[in-house]
Amino acid sequence: MDNTVAAFLDGVTPAKRARDARTLVELFQRVTGLEPELHGTIVGFGTYHYRYDSGREGDAAASAFAPRKAATSIYLPDGVGAHATALGQLGPHTTGVGCLYIKDLEQVDLAVLEGILAESFARVSAGSHYTQRAREGSEES
Template identity: 60%
Template sequence: MKPTGDDVAGLIARSSPAARRRDAETLTAMMQEITGRPPQTWGTIIGFGTCHYRYPTGTEGDSGLLGFAPRKSATTIYLLDGVDAHADALEKLGPHTAGAGCLYIKDLEQVDLDVLRGILERSLSWVEAGGTDQIQLTVTG
């Protein structure tokens, strides 16, 4: 996937319901502060920075260092190191659901933002360290 260059503010403005727009603004500010990189669109995903990933199978591509998508049912936060790496923190986060590499939050006002910030900071550190044998990461932007 590559950055699409669409307007980030426009993507946020088109998000619904209103809580998703509010949460997108909060996450945009938080992730920009954590990464030190401006937001950019990757289709319907708002990403920060770029990295190249490669699996032992040969599958490879590009991704944001951190990113999220303001979906109608919940905000999806993408964690390249997977949610299992944050099991202890997730117990303290507040209401959420999770997939292998995704964290789903319906309302940021109901979660502990300090815990979320810690999860995002640890995930970014993992990416910047180059991943593991299972996924090799190279920060490219």
């Protein structure tokens, strides 16, 4: 972990969120095999290229999280719907279209979370580009 990421994590509040962020860095590194990079207030691991039918395209973090005061946001670019069964086994959380929100990492099953992250990372990293928007990842594959 480089000094920029470490300095960012040192400033995360509350303390529970900072503790969770350090655990997530280790988890994401294990899943992706990559070092964290700071993108504003988002800790990202690797990149993927997306290209939608609309013609919009770009690059984004292939796996990422952001420690926020209210909860930690874990980004699932393939959409939370792609992980419905596993999310049912995760423990306390809420979701958005492409985000998983966790208030206390100690209350969730880290093995289940690791599986979700591994599947998401593999899905968006496969091939030259990813074509689905998060809201389209509504069915498990």
